[in-house]
Amino acid sequence: MVKKAIRWFIGVGGGSVGLLIYFLMYNILETLKPDYMSKSIFDVAMLTTLFVLFGIIFYFIAPFLIKKSQQIANYIQNEVSKIPLPEMVTIILGFIVSIVIAYFVTSPIKAIPFVGIPLTIAIYIFLGYIGSNIGRIKKDEIAKYIHSRRIISREKTNKKTVNAMPKILDTSVIIDGRIADIIDTGFIEGKVIIPTFVLEELRHIADSADDLKRVKGRRGLDIINEIQNKSNVTVEVNETKFDVEYEVDIKLLKLAEKLGGSVVTNDYNLNKVAQIQNVKVLNINELSNAVKPQLISGEQINVQIVKEGKENSQGVAYLDDGTMIVVENGKKFIGSYIEVEVTSVLQTPAGRMIFAKTK
Secondary structure (H helix, E strand, O other): OHHHHHHHHHHHHHHHHHHHHHHHOHHHHHOOOOOOOOHHHHHHHHHHHHHHHHHHHHHHHHHHHHHHHHHHHHHHHHHHHOOOHHHHHHHHHHHHHHHHHHHHHHOOHHHOOOOHHHHHHHHHHHHHHHHHHHHHHOHHHHHHHHHHHHHHHHHHHHHHHHOOOOEEEOHHHHHHOHHHHHHHHOOOOOOEEEEHHHHHHHHHHHOOOOHHHHHHHHHHHHHHHHHHOOOOOOEEEEOOOOOOOOOHHHHHHHHHHHHOOEEEEOOHHHHHHHHHOOOOEEEHHHHHHHOOOOOOOOOEEEEEEEEEOOOOOOEEEEOOOOOEEEEEOOHHHOOOEEEEEEEEEEEEOOEEEEEEEEO
């Protein structure tokens, strides 16, 4: 069905060729007009004859044309597939540049009578061929240039991060998972170091008989894979071993001292021990608190009371970021959205707590 439709399409195209021949050879064909026939009838007759004649010819030779077209297409496809991708890219770029140049060169030439169009086509073909050849010949130089630019860019990036303090991840912050999102934002500079003893602890947790621990351990291993696949940070697995069998937290602090790095954690106790030993700690809980919206006394907000508080008549609500709000006289509004007024904000090492009263 498709082949038959293509044959008919080629036949119509052949008829169009016949019409073109008529208009090109009009002066010659006009000499064949008999004296007894009017010019309009002769023109219609010639147009119809040439259209039908060439349409029939092309219809019958359509299978041959289709076969030859397929052979040519297959040949071009095979030849193109042999061209390496970098060479193909440079050829296309050279061709595009040459076509743009040809457009500006031929703009005044098109207006020349008779020879303008043929000359324009010839210039396009000539410059297209030249541009493609230059692109093919210069492919190695272009590849070297691109490669050198990448090296320069990488060196600039390395210079920016060479003085940055390495960040050593502890087990808790890996299991937490937020560190992967923080790395995505680009706020982490320098190497991200994952010690082998942290990996061992994660594997041990992932093999635990306790379902919750096992899920946490596997999540931690997945987070490590995610971090290693990020392109905006250098991840290094550090295999430093200690002669004495310290606890993991102590190993982290000693490794940080040895490398001159900082420990990334969300462990409150590790944070305190590190402060005592003068080891820099980046606590992502503190980061989370730092970027939360700040509320001040007297500010009014709309919240939903979700449960009762510890004290009589208190209600408890939460902001979108998880911050707890203790609402005085809010117990009777449990399940409802109400407008409250902030009375005070208490900042604790574990987070922030907001106290409010109903309006």
